[in-house]
Amino acid sequence: MPIEALDRTDRRILDALQHDGRMTNQDLADAVGLSPSPCLRRVRQLEAAGAISGYVALLDPAAAGLEVSAFVRVRLVQQDDRHLAVFERSVREFPEVMECYLIAGESDYQLRVLVRSLQAFEDFLRTKLTQIEGIAQVQTSFALRRIVYRTAIPIDT
Missing domain, CATH: 3.30.70.920 (Lrp/AsnC effector binding domain/regulation of amino acid metabolism (RAM) domain)
Known part of the structure; x- marks a missing residue:
């Protein structure tokens, strides 16, 4: 799904999740101006459409000894x-x-x-x-x- 095809709310959801993929659905809903249920529904639709391909923890290479x-x-x-x-x-x-x-x-x-x-x-x-x-x-x-x-x-x- 091309990002250009998404509406403003979906884009705000994607932007927020890129900066904090561990935020709660309630916090995400508050950040984008939705109630929790429609927010979660949109996140699930974005996942199903492939706009969200996964969630990861970003590690510091130096902390892992990879200099x-x-x-x-x-x-x-x-x-x-x-x-x-x-x-x-x-x-x-x-x-x-x-x-x-x-x-x-x-x-x-x-x-x-x-x-x-x-x-x-x-x-x-x-x-x-x-x-x-x-x-x-x-x-x-x-x-x-x-x-x-x-x-x-x-x-x-």
Whole structure:
């Protein structure tokens, strides 16, 4: 369901839940100007329609001992269906890969990798990533400091 197809109240519900997914239905209803029953009904409809895909707790990587954030660009030897499928199936299995995108440009993929240390990154690179069939080149940049990190998508309320 495209966000644009939602009315103002549904958008306000989505915006509020993105900022506090644990708020009670009563608090949500108060925030968006509904009574609890219609509010809960709208939330259930948004879930059923796929506008809300799930609920999570966001953890601090540093608190979990994951101090190194790397951005890895990968170029394949050939960008055909077989090589793409092999690569994508493989990286889905690596818990260190937080995000992976098929991209346009000099590289074929960009990954965000989260690990405990530079040694752990080297191990990941040598024993996992570069073992995937069809990789031609890997380039890595390391994050020095996070400037912006958002989990809430912009919703025009």
